[in-house]
Amino acid sequence: MQGFRRELIAWLDKHEAELRLPIEGHPTLDEELAQFRHVKSALFDADWGRYGWPSSVGGLDGSSMLRAIVGEEIATRDLAEPGLWSMIEVLAPTVVAFGSPELVAAMVPPLLRGDETWCQGFSEPGSGSDLASLSCRATAVDGGWLINGQKVWTSFAQLAQRCILLTRTGEPGSAHRGITAFFVDMDSPGLTYRPIEIQNGRLEFCEVFYDDVFVPADRVLGGIGQGWQVAMDILPYERSTAFWHRGAFLHHRLDELVERVADAGEPDADDAHLLGQAFQTLMSFRFRSRSTQHRLAAGEPLGAETSIDKILIAAADQTLYNAVRDLLPGVIEFDADTEAGRWRWEYLYSKAATIYGGTAEIQRNIVARRLLDLGAEP
Secondary structure (H helix, E strand, O other), rough: OHHHHHHHHHHHHHHHHHOOOOOOOOOOOHHHHHHHHHHEEEEHHHOOOOOEEEEEEEEOOOOHHHHHHHHHHHOOOOOOOOOHHHHHHHHHEEEEEEOOHHHHHHHHHHHOOOOOEEEEEOOEEOOOOHHHHHHOEEEEEEEEEEEEEEEEEEHHHHHEEEEEEEEOOOOOOOOHHEEEEEEOOOOOEEEEEEOOOOOOOOEEEEEEEEEEEEEHHHEEEOOOOOOOHHHHHHHHHHHHHHHHHHHHHHHHHHHHHHHEEEEEHOOOOHHHHEEEEEHHHHHOOOOOOHHHHHHHHHHOOOOOOOOHHHHHHHHHHHEEEEEEEEHHOOOHHOOOOOOOOOHHHHHHHOOOOOOOOOOOOHHHHHHHHOOOOOOOOO
16 A cells, blocks of 8 residues: 555645646635546546446445545645535545446446536435435326435535436335435436535535426446445444545645644644644544544445544534634635635634534434443433
8 A cells, every 4th residue: 555655745736836726815616626527537547536436436446445545645635625526535435335337336436537517416405314205206107207305505505417316215203214226317308406505605505495296217236225335334434434525625725834844943832732633533533534544445344433533523624714713813804816815715614614514412422322332312
């Protein structure tokens, strides 16, 4: 692995300038997408983007650790927006595992090359943390299914060509057993979306509406009623490789913060305490995440224990950006459209770290009940 990393670093050092598109100031979401696709295409053409993926999708096989290394090096150079990069790691392995060979061979390579973007249609207005209560319904018709319902907080839906969608195909109240996953084209007739502006001003999320959207029968992932298994398969990738990339990005930002503070003079005891706290919290996550990543690469099953990873990454995210607020006075008040304003954008985004991907309260309940066997709430 170390030899692979050294060769990758040498290649990135040589080609980094040509991997960056000319973008002035803080990039728009469209500019971030263009940069992301540019980098993915270059990595795929140079084979770095093929390592760790099976040959059935144009990969070069090998351990998922190879993908983790590539993502880490990209994150520490600010070459791609972390959320866009992570969506591949979250969704592609599940499509490979549950899609038909024909579907996998046709759909995954364009994603790996950066030609496409995918999204994940899970949460609903009344079903967020309690995902099993979802109500978006798929009804069998000749040749496939008609889907009706609404999803919300769908990341990058307005940019995506495909969506992994959870629907209810069983009777109401059937919970996990009545859920089916589909692979849906985002330009399907009857599918519309409405972007949601979040507190940092970005339109990263969408409400998505399904009004008699037809999905062919061969777009079922897994089997009818196996959608919960599909959702649970996604979780290990979100909590391992994707979180590892986020942690690498945060470590890069911490290095920048330390440099900024040092440039301002010798930090006093309070400043050193804030930096130490941010470092300690981040390293607690990174050591945990490294173990999780190695377990995934070894083929070990991942389950409820990954809630610990989620708790730790959220704490690291918020601790770091709270330190930015306190150590760089005024920096988060900069115009978010300027280069300096990235600190503001990222600080505001960090406030959602204890909400997205499962709230901190839900994660602690999972740890208490399923790992510590403390029983249900009274």
